[in-house]
Amino acid sequence: MKFGKEFATQTVPEWREAYMNYIYLKTLLDEILISRQRQTRSQVNPKPPQPSLKRKVSLFRAFSGLTNSSPGKYKEDEVIIVNKMQQADEEQGGVCQSYQTIFLRSSEEGGDLELVFFRGLDHEFNKVIHFYKTKAEEAVKEAEELNIQMNALIALRIKVHNPVEVIQESKISEEHQDQKRLEDVDEYKMASLDVLNRVKINATTETPVSTVRSVFNSLNMDLNYNKNELKEAQGKLKQAFLEFHQKLRFLKNYAFLNQLAFSKIMKKYDKITSRNASDAYLQTVEGSYLSQSDEVAKLIERVESVFIKHFCNGDRNRGMNTLRPKSKREKHRVTFFVGCFFGFSLALMVAIIASVRARDLLESEGRTRYMNTIFPLYTLFGFLVLHMLMHAGNVYFWTRYRVNYSFIFGFKQGTELGFKQVLLLSFGLSVLVLAAVLANLEMELDPKTQSYKTLTELLPLGLVIVVVLIAICPFNILYRSNRFFFLVCVWHCICAPLYLVTLPDFFLADQFTSQVQLLRNLEFYVCYYGWGDFKKRDATTCNESNIYQTISIVIAVVPYWIRVLQCIRRFCEGRDSTQAMNGLKYLSTIAAVVSRALYSQKRGITLKIIAASTSGIATIFSTYWDLVMDWGLLCRNSENPWLREKLILPSRSIYFIAMVLNVILRLAWMQTVLDFHEAPFLHRNALIAIVASLEIIRRGIWNFFRLENEHLNNVGKFRAVKTVPLPFSYEGEDKDL
Template sequence: MKFGKEFASQTVPEWREAYINYKYLKALLKEILIFRQRRCRLPENSQVNPKPRLKRRVSLNFRAFSGLTNNSPRKYKEDHEVIVVNTMQQDEEQGRSSSTYHTIFLRSSEEGGDLELVFFKRLDDEFNKVVHFYKTKVEEAVKQAEELNVQMDALIALRIKVNNPLMETIQESKTREEHHDINEHKTASLDVLNRVKINATRETPRSTVRGVFNSLNVDLNYSKSEVKDAQGKLKQAFIEFHEKLRFLKNYAFLNQLAISKIMKKYDKITSRNASDAYLGMVEESQLSQSDEVAKLIERVESAFIKHFCKGDRNRGMNTLRPKSKREKHRVTFLVGCFFGCSLALVAAIITSIHARDLLNGEGKTKYMNTIFPLYTLFGFMVLHMLMYAGNVYFWTRYRVNYSFIFGFKQGKELRFKQVLLLSFGLSVLVLAAVLANLEMEMDPETQSYKALTELLPLGLAIAVVSIAICPFNILYRTNRFSFLVSLWHCVCAPLYMVTLPDFFLADQLTSQVQLLRNVEFYVCYYGWGDFKKRDAATCNDSNIYKTLSIVIAVVPYWIRLLQCIRRFCEGSDTTQAMNGLKYLSTIAAVVTRTIYTQNRGTTLKIVAASTSGVATIFSTYWDLVMDWGLLCKDSENPWLRDKLILPNKSIYFIAMVLNVILRLAWMQTVLDFHEASFLHRNALIAIVASLEIIRRGIWNFFRLENEHLNNVGKFRAVKSVPLPFSYEDQDKDL
């Protein structure tokens, strides 16, 4: 792999704009090379002073700085000098000063010197950008370390107070002697507990209701639950802080290496000797000389191992520096195996239908009204997972940091092959059950079907739910738990603080309305219907069932409306109020359409079409402008946005057109397409529902792309963890 690609692959995605623009600097060198080749009348593909290349390439993580440490510097005569590097001090706010580096190119009068002058000017700009960003981030890290130090004092004091109330004096003295915090100061005394309050750490519906009337900061009760909650939050804060420090360390290393590489290329192309002078300046800069980050990393690791891992270094380092997840060959094998089995089962189902002429049989209508809705529920699940697998693949390919955005634990996120494994595994089970349920012949005496095969869909549903809530460490327990937590937050909205995973999941549910209705049908069919005779008349003719069908269709949009209200109340963001109105208009559209399908009538048809039209326009605008950030008229990319991840701009326009078309799928309900269609009504409903799932899959990619670019614009690369203790202003400098 060439250095440029390896450099790009190891950068922090959210800090991409802050790195050396190696690609552009390399392009400037190419212009210099082309000029020199033309001047010397050399073939275009020739190289100046070609040197043999090493066959073996070593990863960036194990390469030396290669020229940044001048152990044996070469001396040149004055007439061989190419550049002079000046360092200028600039005063900033609060009495601080910063260094700005400026290179004087001494050969600008030579032919082609203007190109080299441009190169050094851009190189200086890039290097100054890197130094300024690094200095800013280091200052932030130092302040954050001080804050964690104060929090750690309170936690240690709370531990002593709760765990050994009779040994406070002894433990306090011992702690003062042994404990050294991040900044190498001794801990505060137990008196600190009299000047701190504990933030509401474990958010529950009850704590949210209490927080409406009371402050979120409450006095300490000196309970073990407080210790546990505070320790958990502070532990996570240490982990995130350590990750930020590692990002900073890698940032400094990669940029120094990139400058070293680009200067060596310059020397090679121009046959000059400018790299030593420039790299000497780099070595003397804060980017190389500052050891604050390295010291902070050592102290954070020491404090974390001592106070959160009981001195177990292996355990502590495995937590702070988790190993990258290796791709397992068995996952690839099982994906291929299950995919092949799915194709074979589909072929078997098609063959069985045609061989027995089941499409024209007497039981066709019964099957489509009963068994078909039961299995389409799983079909919707499989399709949604397949779309998500595609999302993960393209997010990974274009370096959209979906793991950070969703808040997955490092190394625990599912990759696209693992999502495919779950998808095809479920499809095999479903298709096998479908094949078993194709037996449509009744027992002539009892006029009923076999109970075993009729209970297959219910057994499959129970199995899926059991696996989802299984507490044992099988089938990606961490991911299942995160999913269930977000689902619970959605159900309890607005009693939980709304995070991106929560409202993202709620958005997925708005595209699975038909799946939720199928769940309702499951309950009715197996609870009140006669499943042995495939009779669902009790459900379909019930007014209660029809009313619940309307309520269930509204639930996902109602959840999103409540989430928008919660976010509006927390931040007074008018955007959330408008987003809530969007979901309110969608609720009106869903209710009127459902009522129209149940009762018909010209007036209802007009009302349903009107509300659906308004909701579609509102939702489409929100998708394209607010969620995707597109349709910016004055952007660098007309009608798109300034920053794009996909190289082909036409894909964005195709996605916008598809979104509009698929948004209009509701028209089949109002215009009564199913009455003139050769398809069964339930089959047409399933197709329309599948189109909505596909639309949501497309929406997911561009929604997360926009979120990622927002994080890039704000250089957010690590999660912000709320700290457990709140100090009064006058006591914070303890």
């Protein structure tokens, strides 16, 4: 792999703009190379010179000949001179150092290109140093804050665990190993217990009860010196140390990669120009803050020492495995099983189609009853598999274009699922579902299994139970951390607005707004197996019940109402008017959903007009929000017309195609108002399934561009690690602990 590609793959995605622009400098070197090649060809095969240019050409040849005949005559400091300068720092209001290279050969043929190269090189070098120094200074300040927090945590530990008993037990069991630690405890006991008189503990782990209490009480609470407070404070501070250590490792890698990039580009310059300027410039690089500063390295050592001692009981192996988790290895068995399950799915689909056509089931008398009962039961899984396949495609393209979806969603490092893992789950579920469908058909039509009619009808319910049991399985199988993460987000959505709204929470709630038909199918499961006569495959009790239809409307509203509550919570926390407008958008969608549902049940020209008007307003509102707010597109003054300034995808046309598809797929509601569900060539439930699938596809497209825009926002603010709330706050501004 060439260095340019390797360099790009090892950079921190959110800091990409702060790295040395290796591609740009390499482009300048390519121009210098082309210029020199033209110069060489003109010397080997000179054209007949015009009389007016004869003297200039001869002078040029003589000078060039001297240069080429004795390349080692000049000393390296006569090629370039790098000066260190002082200039005002507008951002921090002080003075910062910068470097400026004086190129001594600019009068030569093609020297102007080399002069441009060194100007670009200086610009990149100064940019890198400024960014690194800024981040290093931020890290020092964060270390001071963590040190203060650690003092408070140690004091709280001593207060909670009764230091007299702790020390006595330690002397009995660890006297020969841990004498130094006991001395540290005594020191903290004497010097740090008064810290507790000047600190308060921030709100503990958020729960619905704590949120309700916070409406009437202050968000900060006095210390009660109990084990629960200690556990929660320790958990927050441990996570803060993990994120801080990751940031320090990013900084260390940033310095190393940029030094290597400057070395590579200067060696390439020497090779192209046959000069020896790299030594002089690289000496400047080695003597700069980028190379000489050891603050980051020292902080890494201190963080690791403190983390191992206070969060891992001195177990270095466990501490280092936690701080520096090993990267995931690609498992070939995952690829193997993805292929197997995909093949099984295709084979089962062919078998089902062959069975239906061989027995002419589409023209049988039970066709309508089957479409009204069994078809909705299995399409629930079809919607789920389609959504998972769209997510797998998104993960693939997020990975390909280096969208840091793991950081954005907040996955624990190394636990995020790749696109192959998502495909494995998708095709595995599809095999289960298709096998159940085929078994259902065979058991129903085979005379030997006619007596198992009840068992035949219970197959879909059994499949739902299996999927639910897998989702809540407490054992460490089938990506337990991801399942737990998903269930926590679902719980946060259900309890909205009682939890702090994070991106995974409202992102998942948006997915639910595109899975309304799946939620209605769940309602049908409850009704069909609870109140319907499933043994006779009769769903009349459900489909003709006014209560069932009313609940169906409520279920369709619930996902949008969750988003409204989330917007209210975010508005109350940040007083952001954008969230108020977003809440109005979902309210308009609720009005459209309710009016369309009422029209589909009761008909009437008045309801039709109301449904069409509310749906039109909601569609315009939602489409504008998708394109402008969620995707960040339709910018008039952008360098990319009607797009945003920064784009990740290489082709602009993809963004326009996505915008057009978003508009078209959002108009799928028109089939309800225009009575397309009455078409004789397609069953009503089949059309509903197609429209629901189109909405899932639209949501999948939306997901990619929404996360791309979020990634670019993080890039613009250089946010590469999570901000963890610290456990302790201080009375007033007194932090001298």
